[in-house]
Every structure is written in structure tokens, then in C-alpha cells.
Amino acid sequence: MDKQLEMLKDLTDVNGVAGFEHAVKQKAKSYLEPLSDEIIEDNLGGVYGKKNAKDGSKTILIGGHLDEIGFMVTEIDDNGFLKFTPIGGWWNQVMLSQRMHITTGEGKVITGVIGSKPPHVLSPEERKKPVEIKDMFIDIGVASKDEVLEAGIELGDMVTPASEFEEMTNKNYLLAKAWDNRYGVALSIDVMKNLEKEDININLVSGATVQEEVGLRGAKVAANKVKPDLAIAVDVGLAMDTPGMKSSNGTGDLGKGPLVLLLDGSNIGHVPFRKHVLAVAKDKDIPVQLQVIPGGGTDAGSFHVSNEGVPSLAIGVPVRYMHSNVSIMHKEDYQNAVKLVTEVVKSLNDDKVDEIIW
Numbered sequence: 001m002d003k004q005l006e007m008l009k010d011l012t013d014v015n016g017v018a019g020f021e022h023a024v025k026q027k028a029k030s031y032l033e034p035l036s037d038e039i040i041e042d043n044l045g046g047v048y049g050k051k052n053a054k055d056g057s058k059t060i061l062i063g064g065h066l067d068e069i070g071f072m073v074t075e076i077d078d079n080g081f082l083k084f085t086p087i088g089g090w091w092n093q094v095m096l097s098q099r100m101h102i103t104t105g106e107g108k109v110i111t112g113v114i115g116s117k118p119p120h121v122l123s124p125e126e127r128k129k130p131v132e133i134k135d136m137f138i139d140i141g142v143a144s145k146d147e148v149l150e151a152g153i154e155l156g157d158m159v160t161p162a163s164e165f166e167e168m169t170n171k172n173y174l175l176a177k178a179w180d181n182r183y184g185v186a187l188s189i190d191v192m193k194n195l196e197k198e199d200i201n202i203n204l205v206s207g208a209t210v211q212e213e214v215g216l217r218g219a220k221v222a223a224n225k226v227k228p229d230l231a232i233a234v235d236v237g238l239a240m241d242t243p244g245m246k247s248s249n250g251t252g253d254l255g256k257g258p259l260v261l262l263l264d265g266s267n268i269g270h271v272p273f274r275k276h277v278l279a280v281a282k283d284k285d286i287p288v289q290l291q292v293i294p295g296g297g298t299d300a301g302s303f304h305v306s307n308e309g310v311p312s313l314a315i316g317v318p319v320r321y322m323h324s325n326v327s328i329m330h331k332e333d334y335q336n337a338v339k340l341v342t343e344v345v346k347s348l349n350d351d352k353v354d355e356i357i358w
């Protein structure tokens with residue numbers, strides 16, 4: 001496995017739902033530190049590397065988000081079954097019979113499964129309906145509540161899908177639980193790496209926010225801290241190339257390039273900034289796909305309304321099976337997204353930023 005793949009594995013295998021990003025943050029920080037003039041941290045857990053402009057006074061913020069979707073343990077019943085509440089958006093149909101990891105306060109990882117009834121006992125009506133999340137439970141394979149407590153599990157512990165990074169049959173197809181949004185965390189690091197030995201004419205702050213999945217919360221803090229002139233949220237978008245996914249939301253085929261979001265539920269991609277990014281892509285021969293995600297948001301939603309207004313755009317890659325235990329990203333889309341964001345940073349200076357802020 002090459003260094004880049006190793007980092008992608010490292011960042012997707014680590015567990016961290018919103019509010020529990022510490023371990024992911026430490027990993028991101030360890031990659032950013034050697035590449036940055038300075039490390040910037042906000043008080044909720046966001047972490048960013050800064051590379052100073054050689055000649056220029058403006059700042060661009062590139063932000064992924066550290067958190068993934070998961071659950072929190074809310075109840076332990078007398079027989080040792082765990083009840084839980086979702087953190088981030090889950091569809092109940094992708095949850096039953098899945099392996100889960102519960103991380104204890106001391107950092108011990110315990111395997112459990114979301115239990116399901118065998119078909120033999122289901123009525124015709126039950127078979128048609130997804131089970132409600134409130135009726136689901138996790139079985140960690142014990143006989144009593146005492147055994148759960150002895151294992152170190154407490155109310156409030158984090159639950160994440162148990163699903164490891166894997167290269168698939170075609171080595172460009174990469175399987176992992178949390179491309180949303182360790183893709184963006186990795187990208188913010190790889191952009192810093194690409195620019196390590198280059199002079200740039202805009203201050204670059206590149207890293208990751210917290211708590212995106214529960215309402216773009218950490219992005220507000222990040223924007224207040226960094227006070228950027230421009231911002232790019234790097235987050236995943238929809239793959240439209242699987243059976244049943246064709247729609248009018250633009251394109252999103254794996255392997256056909258990164259996504260530039262025209263709009264999502266939280267932000268209208270800043271028009272002059274979007275045009276600039278597309279011109280850079282054309283000039284550098286980087287394929288891009290345009291997408292619209294009317295439901296759901298990205299950190300661009302919080303970035304753009306911060307301070308006195310920050311022209312913001314979301315740049316993603318198409319990801320299959322987003323918000324489930326298993327998501328698939330195409331390696332070349334990732335590499336082209338890194339290239340695109342790198343070239344955008346290189347293209348910016350004080351005059352260009354003034355031109356974009358119309």
C-alpha cells in the first residue's frame with residue numbers, strides 16, 4: 001500500500017462521531033504538523049494547518065469534517081442489551097444485523113451487532129416495514145447488565161459501524177465506513193503536502209471542523225476563529241451511477257472527476273468563486289462534475305454566513321452508499337479533487353480574491 005492509501009486507511013478506520021472527534025483530531029494533527037507553519041485549533045476540536053502567503057494578505061479556509069455518523073448508548077437493559085440514539089442521519093433499512101463498535105470511556109473497543117428477528121417469525125405486514133430505530137438494540141454477547149458494566153460500557157459511549165478500509169476488485173474502488181468525511185480530512189492534508197515546497201500568495205488554512213453531521217456546528221466556530229476571505233468545504237457528494245439512483249440532480253459517476261456543488265440545502269455555491277474554480281479545472285485539464293443536492297448541507301452552509309460573509313463553495317467526490325456502514329469512493333476522483341483544490345489555492349492572490357468578492 002502506498003503512503004496515500006495508508007493515510008486513507010488510517011483516517012477511515014479511526015472512530016469518531018460528532019462530539020467524539022478526539023482520536024480523529026489527533027491523527028489529522030499528526031499529519032498536518034510537519035506540513036504547516038502553524039497549527040490552529042478551536043475549542044471544540046477543529047484542527048487546521050496554516051501555510052503563510054509569501055506575498056498576500058488574504059486567507060482561504062479549506063475544511064473537511066472530522067466526525068462521522070454513528071450512535072450513542074442511551075440505555076442498558078437488565079439482560080445486557082443496549083439501546084441507542086443516532087448521531088447524524090441514518091436510514092433504518094441499512095442498520096439491522098450490522099456489526100458495531102462501542103468505544104468505552106477508556107478507549108476499549110467492543111464489538112456488538114444490531115439484533116434482528118428471523119424471517120420465520122415476521123408477519124407479512126412486518127416484512128414490508130423497516131424497523132424503527134427506537135425499537136432496535138445492540139447485542140454485545142453477554143448474559144446480563146452486570147457483564148456490560150464490567151466490560152466498561154457506560155451510558156453516553158460512542159457507537160460506530162465496524163467496517164474496515166479495503167481496496168476492492170478494481171483497485172480504484174475503495175471501501176470504507178467513513179468517506180463522509182475522512183475524504184475531506186485527507187484532502188486537506190494532501191493539499192498541504194502538495195504545496196509544502198511551493199510559494200503561495202494567499203494564506204492557506206487547511207484542516208477539519210467538528211460536528212458537521214449534527215448541523216454544521218463546528219464550521220461556525222472554525223470560521224470565527226480563522227476569519228477567512230474565501231472558504232471551500234470539502235465533503236462527499238452523491239454517486240448517481242448505481243441502479244435506481246438516476247435523477248435530475250446533475251452528474252456523479254465514480255471515476256469521472258470531483259464534484260463542484262452548484263447548490264446544496266445550506267449554500268448556493270458562490271457564483272464568481274465557482275466560475276473561477278471551473279476555469280482552473282479547465283485550464284489544468286482536471287475533470288469535474290456538477291451536482292445539486294437539494295436536501296442536506298455541507299460546512300459551506302456555515303462558512304458563507306460567518307463574519308461579514310465568506311464566498312464559499314463545496315467540492316466533493318461522488319460516494320456510493322453514503323451514510324451507511326459501507327461507502328465506496330474512486331481513487332482517481334480523490335486524486336483529482338486534491339489536484340483541483342491545490343491548483344485553486346495556487347491561482348489565488350489579493351487581486352483575484354477582490355475580483356471574486358463582487
Ligand SMILES: [Zn+2]
Pocket residue numbers: 180213323
Ligand atoms: Zn454526512
